[in-house]
Amino acid sequence: MLIYIKLLLTAIFWAGTFIAGRVLGREEGTVTPFCAAFLRFFFASIPLVIITRLKEKALPRLKRNEIAPVILLALSGVFLYHFLFLNGLETIESSRASLIIATCPVFITLFSAFLFREKLPPVKLAGIVLSVFGAVFVITEGKLADIFTKDFGTGELCIFGCVICWTIYSLVGKAMLHRLSGLVMVTYSVLLGTIMLFIPAAFGNLFADITSYTFSKDWSAIIYLAIFGTVISYVWYYDGLKIIGPVKASQFINFIPVFTVILAFLILKERITISLLVGTVCVLTGVLLINTKFNFSKKGCGL
Numbered sequence: 001m002l003i004y005i006k007l008l009l010t011a012i013f014w015a016g017t018f019i020a021g022r023v024l025g026r027e028e029g030t031v032t033p034f035c036a037a038f039l040r041f042f043f044a045s046i047p048l049v050i051i052t053r054l055k056e057k058a059l060p061r062l063k064r065n066e067i068a069p070v071i072l073l074a075l076s077g078v079f080l081y082h083f084l085f086l087n088g089l090e091t092i093e094s095s096r097a098s099l100i101i102a103t104c105p106v107f108i109t110l111f112s113a114f115l116f117r118e119k120l121p122p123v124k125l126a127g128i129v130l131s132v133f134g135a136v137f138v139i140t141e142g143k144l145a146d147i148f149t150k151d152f153g154t155g156e157l158c159i160f161g162c163v164i165c166w167t168i169y170s171l172v173g174k175a176m177l178h179r180l181s182g183l184v185m186v187t188y189s190v191l192l193g194t195i196m197l198f199i200p201a202a203f204g205n206l207f208a209d210i211t212s213y214t215f216s217k218d219w220s221a222i223i224y225l226a227i228f229g230t231v232i233s234y235v236w237y238y239d240g241l242k243i244i245g246p247v248k249a250s251q252f253i254n255f256i257p258v259f260t261v262i263l264a265f266l267i268l269k270e271r272i273t274i275s276l277l278v279g280t281v282c283v284l285t286g287v288l289l290i291n292t293k294f295n296f297s298k299k300g301c302g303l
Contacts, residue, residue: 003243006236007252015259017229018098019267020221030209031218033086036225038201041078041194043226048187051231060184069176070188077169078193081162083200088158098257100159102135107167108250115171118247124290131254131286138257138279173238174246182238190230251290254283 024031031039052059062070109128112118136144173185180188213219240249258280264270 003240007240007249008255010233010236010240011252011255012259012263013228013233014253015256015263017225018256018260019263020224020229022264022268023217023221030212030214031222032201032204032206032209034083034197034200034204035206035209036222037082037086038194038197038206039222040225040230041190041197043223044230045187045190045194047227047231048183048190051235052183052187055183056181059187060180062188063179066176066179069172070180070185071192072172073169073176073185073189074192074196076165076172078189079196081165081169082197084158084161084165088155088162098135098260100156101162101166102132102254102257104163104166104170104253105247105250106132107163108170109247111167111171112174112246116174116246118245120247124247127286127289128251129286130289131251131283134279134282134284134286135254135257136279137282138261138276140275141273142275142278170241170246170250174241177238177242182242183235186234186238190234248290251287254287258283 021036024036049059105128109120113120169189173182176185213222237249240252258276261270261272261276265272
């Protein structure tokens with residue numbers, strides 16, 4: 001039960017990253033995208049190393065057969081994901097980007113079934129479809145036909161690349177959990193990803209602009225992204241992958257657009273619509289179907 005609460009909070013924290021990113025974006029160029037990403041993971045790496053040393057006694061030295069997968073985690077989940085995400089949002093609106101990212105569970109589920117031979121009974125498949133439908137309904141504000149009426153260009157391809165990156169990040173992490181703990185993998189991927197992000201951040205006027213950042217908006221948003229959006233969320237997400245598997249854990253990603261709209265209403269004063277309420281019911285029902293064990297027999301079915 002505790003792991004489900006953690007994953008739900010993780011979805012809330014990740015929804016908050018959209019709000020924090022919106023706050024940074026309102027500063028009209030004060031913090032460039034790569035600078036924000038680099039600072040997020042730079043400040044996240046410090047507590048991650050401390051936590052890892054406390055829980056693991058030390059940051060374990062990687063074996064030869066562990067180096068390549070950890071580099072792949074850093075490339076997919078930290079560097080490439082944020083590179084594609086930030087570039088995609090330059091040409092498409094955030095709602096359409098969220099719609100594309102909401103398809104993550106579909107790809108994770110399909111590849112998990114193929115690679116890890118995870119069973120997908122009809123009830124869970126129905127839950128997956130329903131939860132994704134709920135996320136899509138929220139993002140499109142009930143106008144599902146809008147998915148097919150807009151051009152699919154470079155921005156959409158970049159955001160779709162985010163979906164592929166997160167699928168790789170989740171599945172590689174799952175495969176590596178028998179060798180390294182989730183905490184160690186997160187720490188190494190963040191450390192390596194921070195190093196990778198430093199180069200584009202440096203070329204993005206990191207050193208020239210950093211002194212002009214304000215605490216009330218810039219630094220508070222960056223610290224939120226680092227601590228809640230990275231340290232806590234990444235560790236808890238990997239706990240979910242280990243305990244209940246990638247298929248079930250990934251479904252909580254569908255809560256993100258729902259919580260994003262709620263937080264946007266509370267913090268940014270954006271409106272709540274009927275489509276949000278309908279989508280929330282669909283997402284919650286879908287996740288319930290996925291994570292509830294049903295027993296089918298000749299007498300009928302039960303929980």
